[in-house]
Amino acid sequence: MPHVVIKLEEVSKQYRLGSVGTGTLSHDLNRFLAKVMGKEDPTAKVGVANRLDTVDGSYVWALRDINMEICDGEVLGIVGKNGAGKSTMLKLLSRVTAPTTGNIKVKGRIASLLEVGTGFHPELSGRENIYLNGAILGMTKKEISSKFDEIVDFSGVRKYVDTPVKRYSSGMYVRLAFAVAAHLEPEILIVDEVLAVGDAEFQKKAIGKMQDVSRSGRTVLFVSHNLTAVEQLCTKGVLMQNGMLKMEGKVHDITSAYKQMSVDENELKxxxxxxxxxxxxxxxxxxxxxxxxxxxxxxxxxxxxxxxxxxxxxxxxxxxxxxxxxxxxxxxxxxxxxxxxxxxxxxxxxxxxxxxxxxxxxxxxxxxxxxxxxxxxxxxxxxxxxxxxxxQGDRFIQRPYPFDKRAKTVLQSTWNYK
Amino acid sequence: MNTTTIENQQNTYPDEWTMIMRPKRSLLDVNLRELWQYRDLITLFVRRDFVSKYKQTILGPLWFIIQPLLTTIMFTIIFGNIAGISTGGIPKVLFYMSGIVGWTYFSTCLNDTSQTFIKNASIFGKVYFPRLALPISVVISNLVSFLIQFIFLCCFLVYFMIQGSDVAPNLLVLWIPVLVVIMAGLGLGFGIIISSMTTKYRDLTHLVTFGVTLWMYATPIIYPLSEIPEKFKILVIANPMTPVIETFKTALLGVGEINYLQLLYSVGFMIVLLAVGIVIFNKVEKTFMDTV
CATH class of the missing domain: 2.70.50.60 (abc- transporter (atp binding component) like domain)
Incomplete structure (x- = not known):
């Protein structure tokens, strides 16, 4: 019997558009007065769907009345175009910000990976950063110590573990950061696009690690534009559009619906x-x-x-x-x-x-x-x-660094002393 | 086999909801137990602040000492020699330095915590941990520098005593831990209130550094409390830092006034301030990412 571990009830999130600062004091006073007199928030427009280009007024619903249940052991892929509300949903679930209305109920510990290497300090060594980053992600010192060797081996930077991370190559940095995150043991893991980093081999390793996590019966929520990764990893999917849940179901149905949606919307001239x-x-x-x-x-x-x-x-x-x-x-x-x-x-x-x-x-x-x-x-x-x-490759021209973007064409040349 | 998996699942997933995220929490819903769970994080933040501050500097932790030393020399020249403000019979260097060491702790706590939300927006936007962990870690890491400076001050004190100056540390030094707590509490309280408000109204950031400097002149640091004209006295006494600094000086130098009633006032002020600060901070931390 699968347990429901995350339950979203009528969850909505509203954002204020434009510059916050000038003029907001008066809005704040208005809202405050309305609240005191028991009226509805005058600035919250109800029933306006999230269309980023046709917003009326300066408020927008990034999420609108989301109802959803997620069970344990599920690996749920969340797909949708930019601005569909995916990231907002992850932010709510990872408690970075609170919903405007509705409740989110959760069973168990949540760890979110909206970014790898959050809180890494460039001056600190790899070792110190493992501890710091692990603690930020919710581990205790003891837990980190017990997994320290595993983390270092997974990242493959053992030789440099006492070097400040500012001396790391960007690849090493990302590998170390992901290694810490991968060794979290929360009941619910939230992952956002972190697979977009690192080389192919590391991506494979990362996907493997996430599959292990889901096999051990824990819940994974995964947001990505990389449909191949979503299909590889997830069992269920959710398609979001304009801040609403458009479709929920098996991952392949969801990805094909999403692909169809993309083609339909890019009507050719x-x-x-x-x-x-x-x-x-x-x-x-x-x-x-x-x-x-x-x-x-x-x-x-x-x-x-x-x-x-x-x-x-x-x-x-x-x-x-x-x-x-x-x-x-x-x-x-x-x-x-x-x-x-x-x-x-x-x-x-x-x-x-x-x-x-x-x-x-x-x-x-x-x-x-x-x-x-x-x-x-x-x-x-x-x-x-x-x-x-x-x-660019290296067959046509051998230059080892990227070609100058201002030039429109590439000419082949031969160089000699005369 | 089957039963074990079921048991495992029941262990992993409790029947009750462990957490419910709601749009509005009641004002007093402050989760201090959670903060305790993250105590390792606090110690790691302290370590980070301490290590990173002086990495790649030639003098390293010596900077902890150089700052108060130079300020003391400045004050001695300007206020002591040029302006000729009385120090109540105490060697000028000791008089200024003791005031500066105490004040520096309070003011760095206030300045550093007042930027909590703005400076850490990138971390706060990506991961959840009790936000209070950061300002608290700032207060603790500043405590380390305070201790170093305090020991430095004691060295001076001993030197002047050997030289035969008329200073007399006394049993009041037992109050110093309490004074430190009051300074930390006041700095933290003001800091987190300002920090909570700057997420929306940035004007305050400009006010803080400036305001703290002005505030220093309303605290008996460059002058003894006894020298204040009667009509300004009420202003200086209303300042919760006055009894703290005054007691600090009296304990170390043996000259000055100690008024337990005023000290009690400072403690009360700190408790109220901290309570208000934590409530406001707690309210702002939930949605500040939308406004910062």
Whole structure:
């Protein structure tokens, strides 16, 4: 029989927007007067959902009437877009701030990891910081001493344990911090995105540790944008939207609902007569595997299938590449390769494969827009429909530090004495 | 096998709710037992403050002594020699230094605790522990520096006694622990009240350092209590720090007035102040993250 260990009853949290300071004294007085006279808080607008862009007035509900029960042994993933209320919920549960209305009931000790290394002091040694950080997270000195060796081994910084942490590399720092947190033994563990740090090997270790925690029957609440990690780790999921619980259920149902939500909301800008239109498109590597990342200097392909709604005699296709700030950076068309797109009969499909060679744009995120048309007009134009990232790597240029972001393209060069 | 797991679970998860988070707690719902559970944290904070303050300084803990020494020399020159304020027949250096050592403890407690919320917002925003642990640890770590300075002061005292000065430490020194507690309590009380209010109204931060300096002049540190004109006397006596400093000096130097009634007033003042401070602090700590 699973026990309910966390129970949220009608929990809401309201925030005041804008600068707190000027003018708030008068609000405070107003609220105070209303309270004294037994009226409702005049500044609390009831029934306004949390829409960050359409808030009326200077108050916003970050969470609205959340009812939820979490049982022991559950690993609950909380997903949702930015501003959906995930972090607010974790803050309430970890007692960093109190709810505006409603109650949260908890059984057992809660430890929250909203950040790794909270309270680490740069001047103190690794050893001293383990004790300090452990105590901040709620352990007693005795508990920390008994786990000290385990913590140091897990972090892999034994050699430097008496060095001030300000001399640590950022990786060592994070590993040590996570190691302390991972050895907490609370009944309920709250984790926020800490897995986003550290290298792949360490992330694996961290996920393994959290799985151990849940296997021992304790409850874990996990917030992340990394859906793969959520799916790996969690058994149940909760989808949040605009401060409300949208869906509760098995983790895979939740993540797929979330993915669907993201696609629906990013409606693509599309124009043209649609005499012929794109029906499918993807970016792949040269072996045909779908990708969203390429290394500088590598080749990639865009494979686009289009369907003709009318017979098409002649037609051209282009790929426009824009950067994050919507600047037009690159452009390729079938004429570049003297490639002619054949006639397409009504109802037929054609698939075109474009290989772009030796991509040499400055490493960043780019968007590809696809165009089909001819000199008379546009048939179909989908703006920024493929998003991809160019990584620097070391094949195209060998410079050991990041490429200057101000430059738009990367040139290869050879250097010699003359 | 099954029964053991069930038993384990029952052990891990008590039947009663161990904690209920509500929007409003009653004013007097101060959880001091929880603070006691976090006593290790307090000692670690003290250690951190102490170690980090003087790491990478050449003189290290010597700074504890340099500060009061230089202030004493300054006061001796300005108030003693230039302004010629009476010290009631006590060697100037001892007179000023004893006042400064006592006052420094109180004022650093007040100044440091008054920034509790603002300075630690980043920790408070990420993890829960009883917030009072921080100001209390500040008061304790300042106590360490006070002790060092106090021993330093005693060395001077012994030196002057050997030189044959007319100073006479007496049995009143037994009061000193009580005086320290009063100073700590007053500093902590004022500090946490100011700290609670600065989360919303930042103006106070500007007032504090300035105000504490002014306050020093309303306390018999650079002048003996006996030298005050009658019309200002009430002002100085209303100051809860006056009897503390005056008793401190009388105990060490043997010259001065001790008035138990006034001392009792200071104790009462401290208790009321601390109670009010803790209630306000406790109320603010729950939601200060939203306003800081």
């Amino acid at each position: 599309r124009s043209g007569t649609r005499l012929i239109e794109f029906s499918e498109y993807r970016m792949t590597d040269t072996d045909g595997r779908t990708i969203d990342e390429v290394f500088l200097g590598d080749d990639f392909k865009v494979i686009a299938t289009s369907k003709a709604n009318e017979p098409i005699d002649f037609c051209d296709m282009t790929l426009d590449i824009r950067n994050d700030s919507n600047e037009f950076i690159g452009h390729v068309t079938n004429a570049d390769d003297r490639f002619e797109i054949k006639k397409v009969a009504k109802g037929d499909k054609m698939t075109v494969e474009v290989t772009v060679r030796n991509i040499c744009f400055s490493p960043a995120t780019y968007y590809i827009s696809l165009w089909l048309g001819n000199s008379y007009g546009t048939f179909d134009y989908i703006e920024n429909c493929i998003r991809f990232t160019i990584k």
